[in-house]
Amino acid sequence: MSVHYPALVVVMPVVAALIIAILAWVHPSRALPVAVAALAAAAGAAAMMLVRVLAHGPFAYHLGGWPPPVGIAYEIDHLNALVLAVMAAVALINLLAVWPQAEQRFAERTVFFYALYLLFCAGTFGILVTGDAFNLFVLLEITSISGYALIGLGRRDAALASLNYVFMGTIGASLYLLGIGYLYLVTGSLNMADMAAILPRIQDSRVVTAAFIICMTGLFMKMALFPLHGWLPNAYSQAAGPVCSLIAPLTTKTMIYVMVRIGLYVFSPQFTFGRLDLARAMVWLAVMAIVFGSLTALAQTNLRRMLCYVVVAEVGYMVGGFWLGTRTAMTGAILHIVNDAAMTLCVFLVVGTIGHQLKSDTFDTLRGAFRRMPWTMAVMVVAGLSLIGVPPTCGFFSKWYLLGGALAAGHWGLAGALVFSSLVNTLLFFRIFEIAYFEPVNTGNYGHAAPLRYAEAPPAMLAPMIAAAMGLIVLGLLTGEIVTRLIAPAIPAAIP
Amino acid sequence: MTPVLSVKPLLAILLALGLPAVLVSSRSANLREAWTFGAAGAMLAVIASMVPAVLGGACLEWTLVSILPGLALQLRVDAFGLLFALVSSSLWIVTTLYSIGYMRGLQEHSQTRYYCFFALSLAAAVGVAFSANLLTLYLFYEMLSFATYPLVTHHQDGEARASGRKYLAYILGASIGLVLPAMLMVHHLAGTLDFTAQGILDGHAGTSQTAALLVMLVFGFAKAGIMPLHAWLPAAMVAPTPVSALLHAVAVVKVGVFSVVRVMSGIFGADFLARLHLGTLVAVVASITIIGASLIALSQDGLKRRLAFSTIGQLSYIVLGAALLSPSGLSGAMLHIAMHAFGKITLFFCAGAIFVATGKKYISEMKGIGWAMPVTMGAFFIGALSVIGLPPCGGFISKWYLLMGTLEADRIALLFVILASSILNAAYFLPIVYQAFFCSPAESRFERRMHEAPRWCVVPPVVTALASVGLFFYPQPFLALARLATGALLGGP
Numbered sequence: 001m002s003v004h005y006p007a008l009v010v011v012m013p014v015v016a017a018l019i020i021a022i023l024a025w026v027h028p029s030r031a032l033p034v035a036v037a038a039l040a041a042a043a044g045a046a047a048m049m050l051v052r053v054l055a056h057g058p059f060a061y062h063l064g065g066w067p068p069p070v071g072i073a074y075e076i077d078h079l080n081a082l083v084l085a086v087m088a089a090v091a092l093i094n095l096l097a098v099w100p101q102a103e104q105r106f107a108e109r110t111v112f113f114y115a116l117y118l119l120f121c122a123g124t125f126g127i128l129v130t131g132d133a134f135n136l137f138v139l140l141e142i143t144s145i146s147g148y149a150l151i152g153l154g155r156r157d158a159a160l161a162s163l164n165y166v167f168m169g170t171i172g173a174s175l176y177l178l179g180i181g182y183l184y185l186v187t188g189s190l191n192m193a194d195m196a197a198i199l200p201r202i203q204d205s206r207v208v209t210a211a212f213i214i215c216m217t218g219l220f221m222k223m224a225l226f227p228l229h230g231w232l233p234n235a236y237s238q239a240a241g242p243v244c245s246l247i248a249p250l251t252t253k254t255m256i257y258v259m260v261r262i263g264l265y266v267f268s269p270q271f272t273f274g275r276l277d278l279a280r281a282m283v284w285l286a287v288m289a290i291v292f293g294s295l296t297a298l299a300q301t302n303l304r305r306m307l308c309y310v311v312v313a314e315v316g317y318m319v320g321g322f323w324l325g326t327r328t329a330m331t332g333a334i335l336h337i338v339n340d341a342a343m344t345l346c347v348f349l350v351v352g353t354i355g356h357q358l359k360s361d362t363f364d365t366l367r368g369a370f371r372r373m374p375w376t377m378a379v380m381v382v383a384g385l386s387l388i389g390v391p392p393t394c395g396f397f398s399k400w401y402l403l404g405g406a407l408a409a410g411h412w413g414l415a416g417a418l419v420f421s422s423l424v425n426t427l428l429f430f431r432i433f434e435i436a437y438f439e440p441v442n443t444g445n446y447g448h449a450a451p452l453r454y455a456e457a458p459p460a461m462l463a464p465m466i467a468a469a470m471g472l473i474v475l476g477l478l479t480g481e482i483v484t485r486l487i488a489p490a491i492p493a494a495i496p
Numbered sequence: 497m498t499p500v501l502s503v504k505p506l507l508a509i510l511l512a513l514g515l516p517a518v519l520v521s522s523r524s525a526n527l528r529e530a531w532t533f534g535a536a537g538a539m540l541a542v543i544a545s546m547v548p549a550v551l552g553g554a555c556l557e558w559t560l561v562s563i564l565p566g567l568a569l570q571l572r573v574d575a576f577g578l579l580f581a582l583v584s585s586s587l588w589i590v591t592t593l594y595s596i597g598y599m600r601g602l603q604e605h606s607q608t609r610y611y612c613f614f615a616l617s618l619a620a621a622v623g624v625a626f627s628a629n630l631l632t633l634y635l636f637y638e639m640l641s642f643a644t645y646p647l648v649t650h651h652q653d654g655e656a657r658a659s660g661r662k663y664l665a666y667i668l669g670a671s672i673g674l675v676l677p678a679m680l681m682v683h684h685l686a687g688t689l690d691f692t693a694q695g696i697l698d699g700h701a702g703t704s705q706t707a708a709l710l711v712m713l714v715f716g717f718a719k720a721g722i723m724p725l726h727a728w729l730p731a732a733m734v735a736p737t738p739v740s741a742l743l744h745a746v747a748v749v750k751v752g753v754f755s756v757v758r759v760m761s762g763i764f765g766a767d768f769l770a771r772l773h774l775g776t777l778v779a780v781v782a783s784i785t786i787i788g789a790s791l792i793a794l795s796q797d798g799l800k801r802r803l804a805f806s807t808i809g810q811l812s813y814i815v816l817g818a819a820l821l822s823p824s825g826l827s828g829a830m831l832h833i834a835m836h837a838f839g840k841i842t843l844f845f846c847a848g849a850i851f852v853a854t855g856k857k858y859i860s861e862m863k864g865i866g867w868a869m870p871v872t873m874g875a876f877f878i879g880a881l882s883v884i885g886l887p888p889c890g891g892f893i894s895k896w897y898l899l900m901g902t903l904e905a906d907r908i909a910l911l912f913v914i915l916a917s918s919i920l921n922a923a924y925f926l927p928i929v930y931q932a933f934f935c936s937p938a939e940s941r942f943e944r945r946m947h948e949a950p951r952w953c954v955v956p957p958v959v960t961a962l963a964s965v966g967l968f969f970y971p972q973p974f975l976a977l978a979r980l981a982t983g984a985l986l987g988g989p
Contacts (some may be wrong), residue, residue: 422676477561
């Protein structure tokens with residue numbers, strides 16, 4: 001059993017999705033336990049793989065027993081073991097938190113929500129474990145298509161937002177495929193390790209350069225890097241709450257992981273950071289993403305849309321840290337993949353819960369929220385502090401490495417943008433806290449203040465949310481362990 | 497100093513940190529306040545129990561968690577930190593007593609929330625005192641910023657909201673915008689953030705770099721109220737008076753100056769700053785604040801605002817003392833943390849007692865109040881004497897050391913700054929007392945009949961006023977701790 005963990009992580013959600021699709025006709029009420037069991041098993045397998053990598057180092061799994069480069073290999077190393085463990089936990093916690101909402105909101109369509117949810121997770125987990133560049137594209141499409149459908153389940157304008165996302169996402173994925181196609185042309189292989197061995201010998205080739213740029217551009221579209229972020233705010237703000245808190249933590253972060261994987265392990269660091277002048281331009285693009293995302297977030301009057309632009313800024317953090325190309329900054333970027341997934345889960349869970357309990361997520365709805373939903377708002381405070389970057393929450397520590405890397409490299413632009421974004425986040429979150437803390441509730445009762453109606457979420461929704469908030473602090477306190485035992489071995493020695 | 501492993505510093509912090517959990521679950525107000533007393537008393541006992549060991553030359557250490565490679569969340573109790581923790585925790589007990597009288601007297605809302613965040617603030621302040629490195633200090637510093645926000649904005653009205661914004665904008669803007677990058681630069685240059693007796697930057701940074709870092713760190717700890725980053729303090733006076741008393745005369749603002757002094761001695765090192773002549777830079781900034789704040793205080797009619805500007809000036813005494821880089825100056829700075837705390841908290845208590853008894857906030861309305869509230873105004877007089885620095889009050893001792901420090905450092909100009917400020921202090925405090933007692937019955941706004949505040953609003957200022965006098969005659973253990981700390985940092989007074 002234990003040798004099959006890499007496959008189980010992907011196969012279990014897929015099989016469970018099929019079972020649920022069949023159950024839809026027979027026992028719709030059984031769908032939830034199946035989904036939870038499948039995700040719990042996947043998370044368990046991910047945790048076991050993390051333990052194994054920590055104990056014995058990286059290992060590979062050959063699907064169907066076919067050795068690479070012919071067969072598909074799933075390669076587990078420090079990098080993806082870490083990211084996978086967190087992502088699997090995020091998916092599980094989110095499902096545990098949102099199912100009561102989903103059952104109310106989607107009614108008889110809930111089973112399909114569960115099936116799509118599992119397919120989305122299977123695709124994401126697959127992207128994280130696969131060592132095959134084409135298999136990655138297939139899994140990317142599974143993720144994307146189930147993502148489009150999930151977003152389409154949302155509000156009135158969700159179909160339009162989803163269609164927009166389909167266009168942008170498809171272009172991005174196609175560019176990735178095109179890039180991989182070029183690489184296949186020159187290397188004759190689709191296995192990442194195999195490609196990595198061949199590419200240094202032919203890296204002067206223009207085809208390789210073109211493949212690199214096209215592939216990366218596709219990924220930038222999928223990760224919503226400014227100025228290719230247009231699809232994200234609409235898609236996320238139109239999606240239903242339970243969907244949003246799944247897609248927001250997983251999608252962009254997974255794509256950043258792919259960028260790290262391709263940039264470090266398919267192409268060599270020397271090629272990625274040295275051969276083209278791309279790296280410098282990318283850092284500046286990231287600076288623009290951070291500044292743009294932060295400023296645009298300030299202009300929003302809707303909680304969810306505000307957070308969407310915060311996500312756009314956070315993408316800039318990771319892209320900037322990665323393309324700086326130093327060990328410290330890279331550590332920060334990888335650490336931020338993990339931390340940002342947890343933080344995004346937390347804030348979007350809160351927003352989803354507020355939207356569900358108070359029926360709206362504009363700032364006006366938040367008036368008096370500290371009295372109406374004290375626990376939910378407490379989670380919001382922790383998540384907000386983490387996004388601002390206050391120790392001992394995890395957001396501080398990734399910012400520590402990113403900012404430290406930027407300062408050490410003498411990149412004042414990125415350092416300035418990171419500090420600026422922290423300050424703007426302070427403004428963003430304290431504006432919300434202020435509204436929720438000070439504003440008298442406008443009940444429309446002819447201007448007379450009515451007693452606040454307690455509107456806290458049920459414990460079933462609260463408990464996972466509080467666990468996620470605690471997770472932010474635990475992740476923060478574990479930073480030393482994560483960095484020395486997982487991220488340091490994951491960064492190639494060639495990076496100074 | 498011999499490091500000794502001890503869980504006591506952690507215990508002291510946890511006593512206050514864990515208190516909210518108990519408070520939220522206790523239903524009755526009496527029980528809630530009993531718990532607060534219990535925690536405050538236990539905290540003081542734990543902190544006081546560390547005094548003999550520290551005076552014996554030990555420093556108590558406890559590592560919480562190794563949070564980054566080579567960088568731990570670590571607590572270390574040395575003489576300076578212990579001095580500050582001792583002041584904060586002993587005054588917490590008195591303030592709790594006062595809070596009961598004040599909050600019940602005015603029937604304030606959300607009292608449980610108030611006591612919870614008060615406890616968190618104290619935990620953070622003691623955490624700052626016991627921090628062994630800059631990262632730990634930053635953690636507790638930020639925790640204090642957030643924990644005091646609900647206290648400053650306790651009234652939840654428009655004024656509180658505006659002040660809360662100003663408070664956060666100054667404090668967080670400076671700490672995220674200046675301290676955080678400076679801390680990372682120090683870590684990059686020196687490879688560590690531990691506070692050591694000689695500093696860690698010597699040999700790792702050039703003159704201009706050091707100057708830039710010093711400016712960032714001195715101004716970055718905006719809680720110290722160094723001009724031009726002082727405007728949050730008068731604004732924060734909208735808070736209930738016990739908050740102003742303990743947090744904005746003792747814990748919060750002293751955390752600011754404590755951090756500045758700690759960074760100057762533990763990160764830069766006195767020798768290193770002296771060699772680069774950077775002490776002068778800080779001394780000039782502090783002198784401007786001392787004189788400027790005293791002049792502004794003269795023109796304030798709101799009693800709490802006048803006290804706030806007085807605090808801004810007095811805080812810079814401490815910064816100035818440290819910037820002298822001379823043994824007596826540094827001892828004076830450390831002592832002033834304690835002496836000013838006892839004096840200023842008395843004044844705030846009195847201001848609150850006046851407000852509870854009469855509803856008066858403005859000095860111009862207080863003519864003749866001495867006849868109605870003789871005990872309160874008597875305590876006010878003693879507190880004022882202490883802050884001015886006249887015997888027989890504790891403030892005299894710290895000011896004496898500060899003056900000695902200017903002579904040792906051979907800076908006569910700074911001697912005159914302190915003397916001029918003392919005259920200004922007298923000019924803005926003594927008329928209040930004078931008018932309270934010496935005015936014709938026609939001028940008096942009060943009937944000549946005793947009308948004191950409730951008992952629990954009057955006893956605490958009397959206690960702290962007596963303590964101020966007591967500290968003049970017996971300034972231990974603060975003097976011993978300050979001299980010990982100075983000895984460790986400068987190699988003997």
